[in-house]
Amino acid sequence: MFIPAIMAGGAGTRLWPLSRKEFPKQFLNLTSDQSMLQQTLARLEGTGHSNPILLASEKHRFLVAEQLRLSNVATSQIVLEPFGRNTAPAIAIATFMAASESPDNILLVLSADHNVADVAGFQKAILKAQALAENDYLVTFGIVPDTPETGYGYIKCGDPIDDNGQRVSAFVEKPDLATAQRYLDDGKHLWNSGMFMFKANVFLEELKKYQPDVFDYCQSAFNNMQSDHDFHRIPEDIFEKCPDISVDYAVMEQTASAAVVSLDVGWSDIGSWDALSKVLQKDENGNNLRGDAIALNTKNTLIFSENRLISTIGVQDLVIVETKDAVLVSHKDHVQDVKEVVSTLRKNDRNEADSHRQVYRPWGHYDSIDNGKRYQVKRIFVEPGAKLSVQMHHHRSEHWVVVSGTANVYCNGEKKLLTENQSVYIPIGAIHSLENPGKIPLEVIEVQSGSYLGEDDIERFEDRYGRVD
Template identity: 45%
Template sequence: MKLIPTILCGGAGSRLWPVSRELHPKPFIRLGDGQSLLQKAWLRGAALPDVVETLTVTNRELFFKTEDEYREVADIVGGKDLTNRFILEPFGRNTAPAIAAATLQVAATQGEDACLLVLAADHLIADQAAFAQAVSKAMQLAAQGRLVTFGIQPDMPETGYGYIEVDLDSPVPFVGGPAGESAGFPVARFVEKPDLEKALEYLASGRHLWNSGMFCFQAGTMLREMQQHCPEILAASRACLEQSRTAEGKSFSQVDLDATAFKLVPDDSIDYAVMEKSSNVAVVPCSIGWSDIGSWTALGALTAPDARGNRIEGEVTLHDVSNCCIHSNQRMVGAVGVNDLIIIDTPDAVLIADRSRAQDVKHIYARLKAEGHKTYRLHSTVHRPWGTYTVLEEGRHFKIKRIEVKPGASISLQMHHHRSEHWVVVSGMARVVNGQQELFVNTNESTYIPAGHKHRLENPGLLNLVMIEVQSGEYLGEDDIVRFDDVYGRS
């Protein structure tokens, strides 16, 4: 049976602000080993047997960033010739529409017998061998026509997770496994996040598992269940796919969902739309070192504590400090005489919070978003399909950026109404269109682009092109741009 790891990459990760932003959500956060949560999710699926392609459902604005993430770690599974397929959403629409689109796409390209393994891009699983064994069990259950979810064996009375009540009296045998071992159990019911008293009761019962939000099913099974329980989501998703653009390459496939049609797809989670209504759901209990990294305390726990319980990432100097989580990748952080704090430093925002209030960081994110403050959406370093730019300084009528262009990449042929630009190359060589001129600008050379001039920047070399851009004018917003020709399909 073909297995298609299907990664859902989205969300804001508001509880991990200020490192997580709308256009740099939680899946892109790097851990201590240098890999992002998204890269770990892709590798986790790609390493399984019988996988010939992966499918990622993500926001259109995160597509090129996601491609870069996969490209960085592709050599780790270099023995596999994998195709990476993408479904690009114009905006978030919850998990049921995402899974409906993914299932329809897999059924059309691989057949209804193909098995989807739905993974969240922002979870961590420490035990790959145990995960692979759990997937093997799930595939057996899926082959029997069941919708399968993965239940995590609880080790504490957690009130932040939903629970799954298991029918322990009806185990399903694990064919090929040790005698008496089960592949899984029927689900008795799904339970919402409990209060502490209920969570203690669930932990003691032995019949309740944490709901991991991971699923496994054959495409045909999910389509039939959706037709029964949420036909409007399935029909609207099918209509949207029929109106959407598709691009094919040597090792990738991309479906760009039509925004007008996608807006008509009802917003709902897969749990509410299908899993809680179906009588055909099984669960695989597993202990796989799972965490949803749902707060700074959870992320900090991945770092070994010092002698006073501090968990530190970056350059930090402490005096009489204990039980703090401190994260800084660029600036020196000093702390004196404090306890039980979260201190997160980024170039344009700092978070200071009581460790016991880690879940409440989302309220800061929500307020910034409501006020339209740029720090909810972007970092000072912004990723683009062609590379990155970093705002170094800005003031009234001027802005200074560091621009880095990937080898072979170029910005669109464009024009600005309200600003002029001065480009200074500090590393590499640039091919520049400036009005009617086309010229090469070498290291320590520059060119001036007046407002109203069509211009394009390209890196023809093999190494990254680095330049400083000085903007001046009455208006310096990123929306002052007219694109005439863009290889990345942006308007």
């Protein structure tokens, strides 16, 4: 058996406006009716693996837990990073966790946001990598290239080890187009996928040899992790001292034990809108149409509509993405520049850079449907049995109207049961909470009014989801 270590902490801003820092691509249903994380878990079914370790951002902890629940995956190993420190520290923490059970445990390190078309072929490659890992190799997976890609690093293959894989001759940085074409033609180079397999003790020995600082800080962080429920929090004061370094630079490019298993399974890291377009189903004109779309005299165009009708006439080679609060229109040759849009939004302190209009919480979600200088209107959806924190606001009052379902409203020590078309007023400074005691989702319209309406005007006194310091 092996332990999957799934890295789910990325921001995915190259797929803005659909993917954003607060709700990145690993949680989105991009290529099927499952999220990228759910698909990553599903393609491991039947491989006989142990409970996975999930590495995620603190801010995404409830998203990860909900994705695991939807996938019927039981794990008590959700490791929360206070901030990103690249792949080497994240993988090191997971490896210390696996080694604490047995130093001979084998880890399969995967990203949560990759697409694999041939699952059976992928699982066969895992068996090959596992055989190499059992013989103390640090295994990476190399993708058989089909285009001269300049956006990936490459792995140069060396001598064969056995029928399972080859030694790594060299890791190569992202090349220019001419060099990438040469790599494609020589048949000796593979794309670097960022997936790995190794014994815990072998990896840690190599990490200690080549990056002792990373080893020491990550060992200390692991030893001082705080746990509640299924979450294990990496201490911020220790982790911030750890070098920010990739696992390739830290170990794989240094070790003499690197091996590579080739993958030709329809792999993609979905690193841009153009990359997503290549894996989605196309119509007879080469268009990818998701959502409500009409494409007349349109060719080779991706249309991704979340909420409203998009119509195109006489265009080609475009990417058009619509969400509740933003629209992207780009030529496919320029989709890599999406990051510049996000950078501009951040410089202008725009919420659209990092968060959606619809925001997920452990109890459900809310949608900010309107706002002005001194008011904001939200649609609040509370899952059955869920409850918002007991809280108070210093600068705003709230008026709640129940649209559907049943609500328990707590306000200044009093409890009220509200049903459809009933309402309640929450004054400024009142200690209050909202609960769904029913069997169906609760929908509430909330009207806020006051001098400051930011989400940080919440003082929590009690919370079943651990959000009170």
